[in-house]
Amino acid sequence: MSEHTVTLNNEESSCKVHLFGATVTSWVSGGQERLFLSSEAKMDGTKAIRGGIPIVFPNFGPWECGPQHGFARISWWTVSLPPTKLDNGDMQVVLELCDDEITRNMWDYSFKLQYSITLSGSTLSCELNVTNTSTKPFDFTTLLHTYIRVDDIKQTTISGFQNCAFVDKVESNEGIEVNNEVKITKNVDRVYAGTVGHTV
Known part of the structure; x- marks a missing residue:
């Protein structure tokens, strides 16, 4: 784990996750890169990473409250579970994003996002959980906006x-x-x- 990235490895595959946007930027399985990452992707936190698996939240598409596709893909996430070998042999990392002053200035709701990234053999699994941490209800859209590499x-x-x-x-x-x-x-x-x- 470096300052801005987390890496998972097993005997069959590996993946790299950038903490800016919690974007999976690489998934190598069967000796081949499975995700597309633009050669023009900015990895310095100045704009959303172009490629990999960006997270869209709390809005898909143009948004009157803030940036297109919301703020999750342009926020710094924290590691809530560092790379860990689970009892079944899978490798997993869990990242987290909670509301703060910046998000509440755009979208005045309290939330917690937990993003579990798991390597099981040659398979990559990504699961995003959204929790409303207050009694004020909210609507949202979310997706894992995957860029798949093809020959x-x-x-x-x-x-x-x-x-x-x-x-x-x-x-x-x-x-x-x-x-x-x-x-x-x-x-x-x-x-x-x-x-x-x-x-x-």
Whole structure:
């Protein structure tokens, strides 16, 4: 663990997490890097890290209260559980972000985010828990905005969206996916609703 990063390792894989934004910036499995990280990514805390697995909270997209995608990805997180080997042999680190004066100036709510990052064999698992630490209710949106590295984007297909409604941000339209596999042949920025099961 360095001043700004945490690393998890086991015999089959490794991952690196930057404390700025709690962004997973690397996941190596089977000897290959599985995440995309832009060569232009700033790692100095001046802006959100471009690539890896940024955390979106408390808002997805443009936000009238603060920066696009909220403040979680541009906040410094703390380590609540340092890299630890669990009883089952998995390696895990837990990071935490709580409300402070900066977040309350944008979004006046009390909260605690706990982000568990676990390596189990060649598998990376990320789990984000949101806790309201006051009696004042709040609404939020959150997601792990994963940038997956692929060898050739034009050879990439994604399944699991057939019959799901989508909003296409590139072409500014909406529709229902008719294909079992979505082939990526150009710039794509879509949000699908109503997916079933695990979609990767």
